[in-house]
Amino acid sequence: MRIIKLNATDSTNSYLKRLSASESVVDYTSVLAKKQTQGRGQMGTVWSSESAKNLTFSVYKDISRYQIEYPFYISIVTALALLKTLEFFSITKLSVKWPNDILSENKKICGILIENVIKHNKFYESFIGIGLNVNQTEFDNLPQASSLKIITGRFYDVDEVLHEIIKNLKHYFLLLKRNQFDVLKAEYESYLFRKNKPSTFVDAQGSVFAGFIKSVSETGSLQVLLEDNVIKEFEFKTITLLY
Incomplete structure (x- = not known):
């Protein structure tokens, strides 16, 4: 090496x-x-x-x-x-x-x-x-x-x-x-940070929303369970997890 x-x-x-x-x-x-x-x-x-x-x-x-x-x-x-x-x-x-x-x-x-x-x-x-x-x-x-x-x-x-x-x-x-x-x-x-915990996100347009991190897709998108009980995928840099 x-x-x-x-x-x-x-x-x-x-x-x-x-x-x-x-x-x-x-x-x-x-x-x-x-x-x-x-x-x-x-x-x-x-x-x-x-x-x-x-x-x-x-x-x-x-x-x-x-x-x-x-x-x-x-x-x-x-x-x-x-x-x-x-x-x-x-x-x-x-x-x-x-x-x-x-x-x-x-x-x-x-x-x-x-x-x-x-x-x-x-x-x-x-x-x-x-x-x-x-x-x-x-x-x-x-x-x-x-x-x-x-x-x-x-x-x-x-x-x-x-x-x-x-x-x-x-x-x-x-x-x-x-x-x-x-x-x-x-x-x-x-190891996913805040997996299955109520979390707050902000999207690229500045809108704040809540959801639960569930998993990632094979392409690397984050899969989030939203309040309407729908899982939505987000690509890199389209959302930010707020601490």
Whole structure:
């Protein structure tokens, strides 16, 4: 397994994509940066991280031999690998806030950005970007952010955490390769934040409504039971769950 450590780069996903375009990259090659100048989150949001205190990295995965119809399963695999890693390091009250923010209680400790490449109408490779708050203890103007150190009071070796994440990625990608879609989806849904609890949402037009999170679809849409007893699906960024 190849690990490339950088002091700084624009974004680890971008670096890894450039590397893949210029040479053959082996599975689970990882690019780890102390600082990202253009770190990104889902749908173009910015990921801010204090230099050298956290894990900001990307992992290369060849998925050309996988029978993947719905790319959301790559997000499921990644989220589950992170959850199992955090449990290993004694982080409790974990959940995944749809689509793939990792929380401890109601505080965000990890975000995921996945970029897939399609060739010949088939998913070919995946660039998995992960930002995990490890040893940072101050988050200016981010009241919902937390870190492993804040939660446990312990200092963590980021290399040890990285290796545990990759080990768990290998485990869950093996399940995906074996087409264990139902198993993966059920485990992901068991961690869904506020599942089966009365919750408040706001849609893209600013309208507020209530509902119960029930599950996710294979395409990754959130399935919410509304007040009229109808389950409606919502795609990424069309609704926001209010805390």
